[in-house]
């Protein structure tokens with residue numbers, strides 16, 4: 200395990216890019232306004248010779264004497280104001296090594312310190328390579344030639360990393376990002392769930408791992424791509440493990456589906472388990488009988504651009520919340536601007552509580568002390584709200600304090616941050632396959648996470664990281680986290696494999712195999728969903744469910760809703776959009792007077808049938824409002840941003856359903872008059888949801904508790920549900936979490952008879 204760089208004398212370098220200027224303590228990039236016109240992409244393989252590092256990369260490239268030489272390609276760095284900053288990154292010196300390695304080999308593992316430039320530079324080094332140009336080839340079973348290659352995919356574990364990196368790389372290349380600009384062309388794009396910005400001409404595409412898996416459903420050979428860069432593999436999400444398995448199959452396969460053209464794979468991380476990963480992709484691990492065997496090159500990049508000074512507490516902290524508050528305010532009072540603070544907390548609740556406290560503290564500061572702006576950053580937060588953390592503060596005299604979960608732990612550069620405060624814990628999802636329930640508890644992080652967190656400081660200048668734990672505690676941390684596949688529900692993973700034609704799940708190449716109990720549970724649930732038949736083979740329902748960017752149970756509900764028996768697809772889309780829009784669309788009410796007033800205004804939204812119908816009513820009333828939607832939300836304490844996001848998801852799901860022919864005609868445009876749903880139709884809707892959630896039901900026991908129909912566990916209705924505190928004959932819940940208690944969330948009242956009926960229908 201590599202140790203973090205300690206601050207050494209002489210290590211501190213001034214910012215190297217004169218085009219980044221300090222304005223009000225912020226680094227401001229003046230480059231965007233001076234963007235040069237894009238050079239046209241070569242239609243054919245480029246024909247110039249590599250330049251040595253340090254030579255004039257911008258000089259026009261000369262043709263070589265042998266244009267067909269495998270060694271020759273055009274490398275013309277785009278001269279943007281950020282080129283100097285790019286050249287100062289440690290990875291720049293390895294540019295030729297990286298390109299040379301990939302000429303000969305199909306798999307490269309790049310291990311380089313945080314901030315060395317992996318995510319931003321490697322795709323830019325590669326996209327002009329000869330092998331990275333689009334080619335017309337013939338493939339078996341198709342009479343016309345097809346296009347293969349031309350684009351580099353670079354995957355990220357999280358959407359916030361994918362979108363911010365795409366925007367940084369677009370700026371470095373002087374190309375507009377996506378279709379929001381004047382032109383619809385550009386070299387860089389991104390694709391994350393419910394948000395795609397892939398302009399015409401995209402050569403470098405940042406995606407979440409899940410999105411690339413979705414693309415694979417439609418294009419198993421990834422024909423669009425010449426290379427896939429798997430970034431931050433150390434996070435070992437289920438998706439990245441699945442992706443690695445599929446990539447290994449493509450690389451070791453016969454490549455007929457790609458007209459014989461290879462797919463290059465680059466795996467990157469600062470804290471990767473190099474042996475484990477190279478062993479996985481290595482020749483010895485290639486399956487018997489495959490035509491080609493990959494060879495794995497490993498490249499280690501030494502050094503980071505700026506040092507990070509790491510400080511531990513001398514004694515264990517008795518109260519983490521208190522310690523976080525004290526550390527943040529101490530930095531604010533003792534360290535001069537510029538220098539924003541990024542603090543790592545465990546979850547949304549902790550973030551909201553600390554935000555409130557820091558805001559109160561900020562309001563009490565004397566006028567000669569810098570102001571403080573808190574920006575929350577967690578996964579469930581609406582995308583727009585997440586962006587605030589990446590914007591400069593409103594005045595020169597303001598310090599940004601970003602309160603984040605581990606979504607900001609890897610890959611992300613938050614501009615302005617010089618100080619990191621690490622609480623040493625993270626909430627970890629753990630699936631208890633025997634209980635069929637997920638728990639979400641705060642646990643100590645790994646050394647790998649600690650290193651990644653420290654790496655968020657020192658990206659634009661020297662930084663400091665304050666760890667709220669002792670060096671002794673650090674020594675007791677595990678080197679790496681347990682891969683998600685070993686601790687989470689594998690339902691989605693099993694469906695993806697089945698949909699890709701992998702019948703024998705146990706034969707799929709995985710770095711770590713989930714326990715058989717979890718796989719059996721997933722197979723059983725997919726059978727309930729009618730996604731698998733009695734032999735465990737994927738059904739046509741299963742194949743269609745796998746195409747939706749929602750979890751399998753929601754996908755099943757969408758399909759059911761289009762059946763004549765239910766015929767409620769538009770309503771189901773409205774509900775799923777509200778649920779997947781981020782955190783709850785309803786603001787939690789803090790004060791009692793507020794509660795009474797808001798509850799009165801919300802009365803018209805709440806439905807006695809429970810949360811599902813409440814979501815529907817909210818979406819229908821919101822879209823019926825045409826004069827002042829913001830005012831409408833404010834009055835009911837509904838989160839404006841999340842409602843907008845829900846509307847965006849609704850549009851995308853509607854388009855997808857039109858494409859998949861679940862919807863036969865375009866829905867009427869908004870606003871439509873609000874008509875409350877009848878009790879009969881409400882019953883139909885709930886029965887439709889049972890098609891996806893029949894395994895998540897509980898019956899009222901004589902003692903007043905709810906007992907799940909599967910597993911016979913006691914669950915309580917979560918306080919966020921409109922049915923909290925109520926007794927119904929039976930309930931269906933869409934989420935099931937263990938925090939302080941075993942909670943059912945997003946709850947609806949159903950009848951026991953409906954459950955029996957749904958189970959009968961599912962057999």
Ligand SMILES: Nc1ncnc2c1ncn2[C@@H]1O[C@H](COP(=O)(O)OP(=O)(O)OP(=O)(O)O)[C@@H](O)[C@H]1O
Nearest residue numbers: 313314315316317318319367469610612614658659
């Ligand atoms: N959005 C941004 N704004 C400002 N500077 C940025 C931004 N993104 C990247 N940079 C600069 O580029 C450097 C390299 O970033 P990059 O993400 O390529 O490094 P990395 O090696 O992939 O790091 P990590 O392993 O931490 O993801 C950063 O340290 C920072 O100086």
